Amino acid sequence: xxxxxxxxxxxxEFLPGRAILHEEEDTRPYECDGLTAYRQxxxxxxxxxxxxxxxxxxxxxxxxxxxxxPRGAGTGLSGGALPSGEGVLLxxxxxxxxxxxxxxxxxxxxxxxxxxxxxxEAAAPHGLYYxxxxxxxxxCTIGGNVAENSGGVHCLKxxxxxxxxxxxxxxxxxxxxxxxxxxxADAPGYDLLALAVGSEGMLAVITEVTVKLLPMxxxxxxxxxxxxxxxxxxQAVAAVIAAGIIPAGLEMMDRPAxxxxxxxxxxxxxxxxxxxxxxxxxxxxxEVEDEIARMQAVxxxxxxxxxxxxRDEAERLRFWSGRKAAFPAVGRISPDYYCMDGTIPRxxxxxxxxxxxxxxxxxxxxxxxxxxxxxxxxxxxxxFDANDADxxxxxxxxxxxxxxxxxAVGGTITGEHGVGVxxxxxxxxxxxxxxxxxxxxxxxxxDPRGLLNPGKAVPTLARCAEYGRTRVHGGRLPxxxxxxx
Amino acid sequence: MSLSQFQDRIRDAAARKSxxxxxxxxxxxxxxxxxxxxVLDTRDYVGIVEYEPSELVLTARCGTPLxxxxxxxxxxxxxxxxxxxxxxxxxxxxxxxxxxxxxxxAAAGALRDFVLGVKLVDGxxxxxxxxxxxxxxxxxxxxxxxxxxxxxxxxLIAEASLKVLPRPRYEQTRRLELALPQALExxxxxxxxxxxxxxxAWHGGVLHARLSGSEAAVRAALPRIGGESAEGSxxxxxxxxxxxxxxxxxxxxxxxxxxxxxxxxxxGEQLVEWNGALRWLKCTASATSVRAxxxxxxxHATLFRAEEKSxxxxxxxxxxxxxxxxxxxxxxxxxxxxxxxxxxxxF
Numbered sequence: 001x002x003x004x005x006x007x008x009x010x011x012x013e014f015l016p017g018r019a020i021l022h023e024e025e026d027t028r029p030y031e032c033d034g035l036t037a038y039r040q041x042x043x044x045x046x047x048x049x050x051x052x053x054x055x056x057x058x059x060x061x062x063x064x065x066x067x068x069x070p071r072g073a074g075t076g077l078s079g080g081a082l083p084s085g086e087g088v089l090l091x092x093x094x095x096x097x098x099x100x101x102x103x104x105x106x107x108x109x110x111x112x113x114x115x116x117x118x119x120x121e122a123a124a125p126h127g128l129y130y131x132x133x134x135x136x137x138x139x140c141t142i143g144g145n146v147a148e149n150s151g152g153v154h155c156l157k158x159x160x161x162x163x164x165x166x167x168x169x170x171x172x173x174x175x176x177x178x179x180x181x182x183x184x185a186d187a188p189g190y191d192l193l194a195l196a197v198g199s200e201g202m203l204a205v206i207t208e209v210t211v212k213l214l215p216m217x218x219x220x221x222x223x224x225x226x227x228x229x230x231x232x233x234x235q236a237v238a239a240v241i242a243a244g245i246i247p248a249g250l251e252m253m254d255r256p257a258x259x260x261x262x263x264x265x266x267x268x269x270x271x272x273x274x275x276x277x278x279x280x281x282x283x284x285x286x287e288v289e290d291e292i293a294r295m296q297a298v299x300x301x302x303x304x305x306x307x308x309x310x311r312d313e314a315e316r317l318r319f320w321s322g323r324k325a326a327f328p329a330v331g332r333i334s335p336d337y338y339c340m341d342g343t344i345p346r347x348x349x350x351x352x353x354x355x356x357x358x359x360x361x362x363x364x365x366x367x368x369x370x371x372x373x374x375x376x377x378x379x380x381x382x383x384f385d386a387n388d389a390d391x392x393x394x395x396x397x398x399x400x401x402x403x404x405x406x407x408a409v410g411g412t413i414t415g416e417h418g419v420g421v422x423x424x425x426x427x428x429x430x431x432x433x434x435x436x437x438x439x440x441x442x443x444x445x446x447d448p449r450g451l452l453n454p455g456k457a458v459p460t461l462a463r464c465a466e467y468g469r470t471r472v473h474g475g476r477l478p479x480x481x482x483x484x485x
Numbered sequence: 486m487s488l489s490q491f492q493d494r495i496r497d498a499a500a501r502k503s504x505x506x507x508x509x510x511x512x513x514x515x516x517x518x519x520x521x522x523x524v525l526d527t528r529d530y531v532g533i534v535e536y537e538p539s540e541l542v543l544t545a546r547c548g549t550p551l552x553x554x555x556x557x558x559x560x561x562x563x564x565x566x567x568x569x570x571x572x573x574x575x576x577x578x579x580x581x582x583x584x585x586x587x588x589x590x591a592a593a594g595a596l597r598d599f600v601l602g603v604k605l606v607d608g609x610x611x612x613x614x615x616x617x618x619x620x621x622x623x624x625x626x627x628x629x630x631x632x633x634x635x636x637x638x639x640x641l642i643a644e645a646s647l648k649v650l651p652r653p654r655y656e657q658t659r660r661l662e663l664a665l666p667q668a669l670e671x672x673x674x675x676x677x678x679x680x681x682x683x684x685x686a687w688h689g690g691v692l693h694a695r696l697s698g699s700e701a702a703v704r705a706a707l708p709r710i711g712g713e714s715a716e717g718s719x720x721x722x723x724x725x726x727x728x729x730x731x732x733x734x735x736x737x738x739x740x741x742x743x744x745x746x747x748x749x750x751x752x753g754e755q756l757v758e759w760n761g762a763l764r765w766l767k768c769t770a771s772a773t774s775v776r777a778x779x780x781x782x783x784x785h786a787t788l789f790r791a792e793e794k795s796x797x798x799x800x801x802x803x804x805x806x807x808x809x810x811x812x813x814x815x816x817x818x819x820x821x822x823x824x825x826x827x828x829x830x831x832f
Binding site: 419 | 540542617620623626630679698704744763799802809813828
């Protein structure tokens with residue numbers, strides 16, 4: 001164990017032996033998260049069970065200048081929980097309790113290792129639920145959701161994690177206690193809660209989260225609309241919103257995606273359609289009937305060639321089952337797939353899809369598309385075989401070009417999966433050196449020695465200069481003001 | 486005024502370590518602690534940068550009158566869902582910097598929930614872009630939401646992009662006579678049910694509730710709320726503090742509490758909004774006792790309007806919080822020239 005020895009010894013002072021893993025066979029399961037292309041064995045894995053133990057792990061690592069990487073369920077798709085080879089992987093998996101569920105105040109106080117779906121399950125008897133529903137919700141934990149500011153298929157209407165978390169408690173890297181936000185409407189001072197949500201474990205370690213619970217809608221119905229042209233489907237999305245409707249869910253899938261899904265779950269999708277839209281209305285039954293009728297009229301005018309409206313809850317869930325299973329379904333038709341996460345202004349959808357089609361030809365790889373159409377969040381899935389080094393390389397180039405296209409049309413490289421290690425180079429495209437420098441300064445305000453989750457989310461300027469040297473677009477170097485080496 | 490003129494002005498002030506007082510329409514001069522420094526007037530930096538109703542995003546320059554933005558949105562059947570107060574000739578930038586929300590906050594979310602991106606001129610005069618003009622964006626730290634409500638202490642919000650929503654198609658206001666404990670019970674019960682409740686307010690033994698949405702949904706919800714039909718003009722009065730309760734007589738406290746907190750045992754007239762989460766109090770008791778009562782109840786108290794604010798407009802920060810605030814202030818504004826003292830005397 002070599003380098004691990006002093007850390008392991010120091011951890012044993014306050015953690016039971018079973019909560020410290022350092023043999024390779026024990027640390028192997030922690031070598032990657034949902035982004036399996038990147039792997040690294042951690043030096044030590046610590047599995048504390050109490051807040052005091054978390055505080056002491058942090059205090060110890062801070063004193064010994066050992067990096068700390070926090071981890072929830074490890075379902076993240078951007079490598080945010082990729083271990084540091086010289087560091088402690090801090091697993092929050094044992095923080096699994098729902099501490100308090102207050103139906104009258106419509107909130108739940110939970111530990112970070114509680115699964116997203118478990119909150120809604122616990123709230124259901126009270127007619128309440130936790131709104132953000134990432135597709136990994138049966139496995140992913142609320143701590144990870146806070147770190148990544150996770151979304152889901154209902155966030156156009158109900159918001160992201162940042163809109164549904166009231167308060168977090170935790171520690172700085174030095175083990176100082178921290179409470180951000182409040183169970184009141186707001187908290188004094190700067191909105192540090194908003195800063196912490198989506199900070200990818202770079203600013204603090206969270207040990208407790210207060211989430212908002214919403215009343216479950218009385219009912220929901222979904223329209224499945226078919227289009228003979230992807231561009232038309234995109235225009236239909238804009239038309240729904242222009243008509244003053246905020247659907248509870250508004251999703252698009254193209255034909256390659258529906259074909260993959262249909263083999264897998266038989267959701268009843270129209271395989272003739274170039275693209276399908278799923279438009280959901282929820283609320284009181286009066287509201288839903290009204291909104292479904294209005295959406296049908298808009299979709300018909302926008303050129304929908306076929307429409308089906310869910311007749312009951314079973315059918316509604318069946319229509320959604322395909323969308324929710326899109327990633328595993330694609331996983332069955334290809335040895336590997338690479339999921340992108342750019343967000344674009346909706347009006348540029350046609351242009352971006354055409355670009356993706358060109359990239360499929362350029363790199364000789366297929367790429368079905370699923371799309372959170374309501375909020376402009378694209379998930380193109382590049383199909384490849386990781387055992388073929390050249391395919392992996394082409395996939396990375398393909399994905400990089402698509403993300404840079406998203407930035408070029410006024411969008412972003414990540415809508416909900418986070419930067420992690422995966423998109424760190426594209427951060428250099430999205431932000432200039434001054435913004436990156438300010439991000440660094442924000443990081444230093446919380447973690448002056450850069451020990452929390454180092455190397456994630458925000459690239460160094462030197463890294464950007466290096467990346468820029470390898471990617472010259474139109475003869476113009478990004479960041480020409482930086483020294484090259 | 487152009488962006489580069491703002492930048493020059495800020496760079497110059499930073500070099501001289503001379504404080505700047507960022508100011509739009511001056512409608513919220515009363516809010517926070519007293520400002521000092523030369524005025525940096527934003528009212529010449531105006532214009533809608535981008536607005537396409539089907540994208541649900543509006544981007545505008547800081548000096549644009551808030552009323553002009555609301556008129557533009559209204560023309561497309563849209564609105565700022567958090568119903569920000571104007572309190573006079575408010576500008577868009579001032580609205581974001583103050584971070585205040587109106588009656589619909591408990592149902593729709595606060596201003597910060599609708600912030601998508603900002604162009605910020607920091608204390609070194611650098612024009613920086615954070616966030617963007619899309620609904621979902623998790624690239625980099627969420628600096629846009631951090632600067633919302635920071636009262637100009639982290640930089641000049643030169644431009645901001647906000648998410649906008651369709652205006653409710655139909656509204657009804659109901660009136661019920663209830664004592665405060667029963668009103669708190671009712672508001673929290675309604676908020677836990679799937680009702681199109683968009684605002685609540687209690688004052689002087691009367692609870693008002695507003696329902697907004699499709700006509701069918703609002704009508705179907707009326708029996709659940711009960712009471713009698715009432716004027717909808719109340720909500721604008723609450724939003725703009727033109728309601729008689731807010732007539733300037735003594736200190737006005739804004740107390741943010743968990744919505745289910747029991748009525749505060751403090752002398753003075755109260756007006757309650759946001760399902761119980763916002764309690765306005767007219768009270769001459771010491772700041773220490775008001776703040777202690779608010780803290781006891783799980784919230785905090787802001788001295789919103791007062792002749793005399795020596796106790797500080799905002800409740801003191803805990804030591805770790807204060808250290809983080811100072812470190813962030815230092816990161817954005819190392820010379821300490823942007824609205825110093827407006828939020829806290831320490832920075």
